[in-house]
Amino acid sequence: MGTFAYFPHTEEDIRVMLKRIGVESIDALYSDVPADFIYKGEYDLPDALSEQQVRDFFDSLGSKNTKLKVFAGLGAYDHYVPAVIPYITSRSEFLTAYTPYQCEISQGTLRYIFEFQSMICRLTGLDVANASMYDGPTAAAEALRMAIASTRKKNKLVVSSLLQEHVLKVIRCYMKYPGYDVVYTEDVLSELGPDVAGVIVPSISRHGIVQDLSGYADAVHAAGALLIEYCDPSALAVLKTPAEWGADIAVGDGQSLGIPLCYGGPYVGFMACKQDYMRKLPGRIVGQALDASGKRCFVLTLQAREQHIRREKATSNICSNESLMALWVTVYLSLMGPEGMKKVNGLSCEGAHYLHAQLLATGKFEDPFPGKPFLKEFCLKPLVPAEKLQQKLLDAGFFAAVSIDGYVNFCVTEKHGKDEIDALVAAVKEV
Amino acid sequence: MNFGVDTGFYPLGSCTMKYNPKINEEIASHPAFAGLHPLQPESTVKGAKEVEEGLGKALCAITGMKAFTFLPCAGAHGELTGLMLIREYHLAHGDTARTKVIVPDSAHGTNPASANVCGLEIVEVKSGANGLVDVESLKPLLGPDIAAIMLTNPNTLGLFEREIGEIAKLVHGCGGLLYYDGANMNPLIGKVRPGDMGFDVLHLNLHKSFSTPHGGGGPGSGPVGVAERLLPCLQNVHTSGFHGNFGVMLRAYAYILMLGRENVKMVGPLATLAANYIKESLKDDYKLPIPSVCKHEFVFDGLINDGARDGVAGATTLDVAKRLLDYGFHAPTIYFPLLFHQALMIEPTETESLETLDAFIDVMHRIAEEAAKDPEMLHSAPHNAPIGRPDETTAARQPVLKYE
Numbered sequence: 001m002g003t004f005a006y007f008p009h010t011e012e013d014i015r016v017m018l019k020r021i022g023v024e025s026i027d028a029l030y031s032d033v034p035a036d037f038i039y040k041g042e043y044d045l046p047d048a049l050s051e052q053q054v055r056d057f058f059d060s061l062g063s064k065n066t067k068l069k070v071f072a073g074l075g076a077y078d079h080y081v082p083a084v085i086p087y088i089t090s091r092s093e094f095l096t097a098y099t100p101y102q103c104e105i106s107q108g109t110l111r112y113i114f115e116f117q118s119m120i121c122r123l124t125g126l127d128v129a130n131a132s133m134y135d136g137p138t139a140a141a142e143a144l145r146m147a148i149a150s151t152r153k154k155n156k157l158v159v160s161s162l163l164q165e166h167v168l169k170v171i172r173c174y175m176k177y178p179g180y181d182v183v184y185t186e187d188v189l190s191e192l193g194p195d196v197a198g199v200i201v202p203s204i205s206r207h208g209i210v211q212d213l214s215g216y217a218d219a220v221h222a223a224g225a226l227l228i229e230y231c232d233p234s235a236l237a238v239l240k241t242p243a244e245w246g247a248d249i250a251v252g253d254g255q256s257l258g259i260p261l262c263y264g265g266p267y268v269g270f271m272a273c274k275q276d277y278m279r280k281l282p283g284r285i286v287g288q289a290l291d292a293s294g295k296r297c298f299v300l301t302l303q304a305r306e307q308h309i310r311r312e313k314a315t316s317n318i319c320s321n322e323s324l325m326a327l328w329v330t331v332y333l334s335l336m337g338p339e340g341m342k343k344v345n346g347l348s349c350e351g352a353h354y355l356h357a358q359l360l361a362t363g364k365f366e367d368p369f370p371g372k373p374f375l376k377e378f379c380l381k382p383l384v385p386a387e388k389l390q391q392k393l394l395d396a397g398f399f400a401a402v403s404i405d406g407y408v409n410f411c412v413t414e415k416h417g418k419d420e421i422d423a424l425v426a427a428v429k430e431v
Numbered sequence: 432m433n434f435g436v437d438t439g440f441y442p443l444g445s446c447t448m449k450y451n452p453k454i455n456e457e458i459a460s461h462p463a464f465a466g467l468h469p470l471q472p473e474s475t476v477k478g479a480k481e482v483e484e485g486l487g488k489a490l491c492a493i494t495g496m497k498a499f500t501f502l503p504c505a506g507a508h509g510e511l512t513g514l515m516l517i518r519e520y521h522l523a524h525g526d527t528a529r530t531k532v533i534v535p536d537s538a539h540g541t542n543p544a545s546a547n548v549c550g551l552e553i554v555e556v557k558s559g560a561n562g563l564v565d566v567e568s569l570k571p572l573l574g575p576d577i578a579a580i581m582l583t584n585p586n587t588l589g590l591f592e593r594e595i596g597e598i599a600k601l602v603h604g605c606g607g608l609l610y611y612d613g614a615n616m617n618p619l620i621g622k623v624r625p626g627d628m629g630f631d632v633l634h635l636n637l638h639k640s641f642s643t644p645h646g647g648g649g650p651g652s653g654p655v656g657v658a659e660r661l662l663p664c665l666q667n668v669h670t671s672g673f674h675g676n677f678g679v680m681l682r683a684y685a686y687i688l689m690l691g692r693e694n695v696k697m698v699g700p701l702a703t704l705a706a707n708y709i710k711e712s713l714k715d716d717y718k719l720p721i722p723s724v725c726k727h728e729f730v731f732d733g734l735i736n737d738g739a740r741d742g743v744a745g746a747t748t749l750d751v752a753k754r755l756l757d758y759g760f761h762a763p764t765i766y767f768p769l770l771f772h773q774a775l776m777i778e779p780t781e782t783e784s785l786e787t788l789d790a791f792i793d794v795m796h797r798i799a800e801e802a803a804k805d806p807e808m809l810h811s812a813p814h815n816a817p818i819g820r821p822d823e824t825t826a827a828r829q830p831v832l833k834y835e
Contacts, residue, residue: 004694006450006642007701008784016785017708026700029707029724030622032591037623044492051454057688058681062463064478070468075672078468086460096435096451098443099648102762104753104816108433109647118833128832131648134504137672145548166672173669177518178550253672263479264469264673265504266650280666284648289826292811292819301826306508307544308767312553317544320505320638324646342658390472399471 004048024143029135038393071355071400073208073377073411075136075164076264077256079234079344085258085331089324099284099320103299110298113286116326117331121234124250125243126272132326133269133285133318136253137170140200140230142282142316143249143271144171147198147226148180149315150280153198154225156181157244158188162205163230165404166392171200189216192223200228203239207407208377209240209369226277233270233329235375237341242272249273257331258327268325279305282316330347344414348376351421352413356380358425359410364389377411379404384431396427434761434815436644440787442709444728444764444776445539445587447617447639447702452689455643455682469673479677485655486684493687494616494633495626500665501675506614509634509653510545510581512670516657517579517608518549519664520788526729528608529578533607534767535564537588537768541613542581546824551578558770562588562721566597573605583612584628585619585726587776589706590727599629608632616640617780618703618727622695631658640698641683652679697810701781702727705788708823712792716799720771727780733773738806746802748773750809754801757815759796 009017014026017284023029030038049057070078093108099182100106100113113131133139142235144157159171168184175182183191188199199220204210214404220227229247231239234256242250255267273281278352279302287301307314336344356378359365382389386403393400401408412421434441439782441448467476471770487499503509514532521529533554534545543553554572559565563586582600584592592598602609611625611633617640619625625633638651645651652675690698702728710719710729717731736743752762752775764776779788802809813819 004697005689006452006534006782007694007697007702008782010597013785014704021704021707021711023531023707023724026704028728029703030591032593032724033623034593034596037628039495039622039624039627043621043692043695045489045692045695046688049688051689054454054458054685054688058458058461059463061478061481062461064481065463065467066475067463068468068471068475070466072468072470074470076469078466086506092437093433095456095644096437097433097647098441098446098448098645102434102752102756103821104813104818105434105756106647107432107817111432114833116569121833126567134508134649135672138504138508138670164461164547169669169673173546173667177515178548191588242530260465261468262465263467263471263476263677265671265676265677267672268650269445277467279531279831283650285830285832287826288831289821289823291821295818297818297821297825299821299826301823301830301832304827306540309813310544311540312543312547314540314544314547317507317511317541317812318505319507319541320645320649320651322504322646323648327647353748394472394475399475402470403662406800415817 020090021275046225068308068394068397069420070261071398071410071412072402074404074409075166075253075401076261076263076414077411078414079256079258081258081260082332082335086334088331089328094324094327098128100300103297107297110286112327112330113323114288114298117286117329119330120270120272123233124272125241127251127275128278128281129270129272130281131286132323133271133272133283134319134322135265135267135269136251137167139251139269139271140167141171141174143228143251144198144200146174146249146277146280146282147228150226151197151224151278154195158191158196159184160188160201161186163202164206166231182232189219192219192225194224196223196225198226198228202232203229203231204235206404207379208374210373210375213245234346237338240343248277252328254325257329259328266322267323268322268329280315281305283318283321293313303324345375347414349413351416352376352378355410355421357414359428360424364428364431376413377409379407379409381406382408389431392431393427398424400424438645439759439761440791441503441761441782442763442777442779442791443761444778445614446764447780449642449780450782451642451644452686455551455685457676458685459681460708470767479559482680482684486680488655489687490635490654493620496633497517497659498662498665499654499656501652501654502669502671503634503655503670504676505649505651506634506636506653507545508670509542509655510612511540511548512668513610513632513655514549514551515547515635515668516655516661516664517610519667520661523664528576531576532578533572533580535582535586537586537770538581539587539612542612562590563592563594564598566594569598573601573607575606577605577607579608579610581610581612583615585615588721588730589728590721590723591726595628603629614639615727618699620634620698622699626658631661637679637683642686643679644680644822650676650678650679652683682733698781704778705781705783708788709777709792710723713795716796717775726730728776728778730771731775732771733775736801736803738802738804743806746806746809747774750812751798753820754798754809754812755794756813760791760794
């Protein structure tokens with residue numbers, strides 16, 4: 001054998017193993033593979049790199065990315081990441097563990113998932129949460145499937161066109177193949193009827209406007225459908241909760257709870273619902289139990305919903321989810337607490353409103369939503385070409401003014417001080 | 432309280448719990464990537480795009496496919512994405528009647544579940560006595576309503592589907608496509624390419640075969656590779672919000688760059704060597720229902736002598752699994768596949784040393800001796816873990832799912 005670090009075997013080890021098996025060579029272990037399928041070519045891969053070379057390689061790739069200050073939102077937010085989080089999540093007991101099937105030696109994982117579920121319930125006000133989903137958009141799609149499964153014999157779904165584009169894209173894709181009848185509209189209540197299984201609306205629109213969902217739950221429930229709310233969990237610390245609006249299911253992306261942007265992932269979806277729909281939830285759920293000696297412990301529970309037991313009759317096909325990112329969120333929320341979350345929202349909101357006012361003062365924008373409430377992100381109608389605006393800002397070191405529906409999006413988080421916001425405005429003035 | 436790959440050996444069948452290299456973690460947290468917003472224009476993320484391209488190209492080389500999408504965040508998510516691509520392909524050919532997918536009885540549970548989420552009807556094909564898909568049982572299932580067959584090769588018994596050439600011919604002959612469930616790809620890395628066997632679509636689990644950490648249940652990454660004729664379908668399928676789990680892709684790319692052309696050829700063979708070594712070392716104590724050369728994993732059907740006697744129940748696979756925890760090993764996958772009542776599915780990987788394999792074999796022998804003498808002691812295992820066996824029935828009947 002060579003000296004490759006991840007293969008611990010010596011030549012002698014291999015001889016010992018072959019002898020026990022009773023074959024002459026490792027190749028003999030592939031004697032059941034038809035010769036035509038044994039690959040005889042050279043793999044088109046680069047020569048093996050050393051660790052130092054791997055570092056250098058990624059340094060050089062990294063230098064091809066442009067370092068920018070992020071003033072954009074639209075589903076991914078540049079909130080501050082407390083330094084302690086990666087230290088905890090990179091502990092090998094968490095990082096290198098499998099799904100906690102063997103609960104006796106997985107209490108660490110099971111416990112933090114239980115905490116995650118508890119915190120998601122606290123944020124949404126709902127009764128039950130699962131162990132996580134891949135991301136917000138897939139959680140939204142799965143929630144719509146859940147509405148179909150929970151209401152029986154109904155095949156129609158109403159989706160608010162005010163959801164963010166990346167969410168709509170995934171919903172469209174997931175709904176296409178099972179052949180559900182899906183209507184996309186801004187005015188979801190006008191589409192209600194006895195055939196509707198579920199309605200999904202955002203708590204904050206794709207343009208950043210905080211939605212008033214008064215009367216939605218009553219109307220949706222009167223039609224015998226479920227109300228699903230797509231929310232930014234960070235903002236739930238200061239907004240009316242999905243439970244208060246009367247929603248049956250809440251979904252969203254936990255990225256805004258201290259997860260780095262990382263070019264779109266890994267993030268973590270969440271899903272919570274009312275007690276009535278608990279057995280229709282997709283994915284893992286952790287529950288409290290007692291062990292043989294009466295000690296409190298945690299286990300994967302309600303597994304009769306899941307694919308490894310029910311196969312095609314499962315509530316979903318999800319297996320691995322985003323467990324470590326759920327830990328990330330759990331650590332974040334426990335560091336922030338309710339007060340910290342209010343502060344994050346307060347600072348972001350204050351900064352966003354300051355930027356909003358300064359940008360309008362440049363005379364280069366119109367306010368398409370005057371007087372409408374927004375938190376950390378908002379849209380303006382540019383009076384200069386949007387493409388030119390974004391490029392100018394990129395040249396000045398900012399990622400901002402992302403085009404959407406003829407407007408441009410800006411977002412401010414607690415990371416951005418007044419000086420940075422002023423610098424952004426100064427760059428806009430140059431356009 | 433928590434066991435991980437860094438704690439000890441994880442012989443978990445179909446899960447490929449290999450060493451998670453530390454350099455991967457360093458690369459994944461590189462600030463030049465961690466701060467990128469997913470909607471940034473391409474001109475500002477050239478390095479990230481090179482990661483996607485470079486990793487995609489490497490995976491094509493290893494699997495024989497033409498292109499990869501990285502949108503899926505896990506294996507089952509890859510299956511769903513792959514099946515959507517298959518439906519797109521048939522729809523593009525005006526073939527709307529293909530609504531059934533063939534799944535072997537030995538398949539991973541995610542296969543039928545993914546097919547269902549994709550709106551496909553499942554048709555099960557039986558395994559023969561040799562544990563392989565029975566080609567004669569397959570033939571009558573084929574027709575103009577078949578969208579695809581989902582296969583994992585080697586299958587969940589760790590056996591190579593040697594009739595794959597014939598199966599591919601038959602399925603393609605009826606107008607269907609072949610889907611490769613890459614959960615069991617590890618033994619083929621460096622040896623056999625799914626593309627060469629006739630597979631049209633596959634997913635890989637970067638968190639299995641490509642060394643990225645499992646994280647206690649994710650984040651994973653389940654990139655989907657396609658053959659040339661499915662390339663146009665890729666643009667129509669959007670199964671996650673942005674670009675997939677980019678942080679996981681960085682890790683897998685770092686792993687492949689360390690492997691390089693020289694070492695890639697030994698990944699599968701060394702994993703296969705380890706599995707056969709354990710199998711041959713334990714087959715006198717544990718029932719081996721199909722005695723043949725295995726690939727990365729194999730399945731025992733419980734103990735040969737479970738210690739059952741008058742009034743005393745014998746030790747089960749669950750008992751063996753729980754007793755292993757006492758000795759500092761993770762348990763194998765148990766009661767799967769469903770073909771055997773006492774299934775005990777063992778998969779070592781190429782990153783475990785002979786010393787570790789021998790220590791595991793010794794413990795498995797010892798447990799077999801304990802079972803023969805005192806099965807009741809095994810019924811109540813584990814005895815040395817942080818907790819004892821929990822009451823899962825009550826936990827499910829009266830669920831407590833959050834702090835009240």
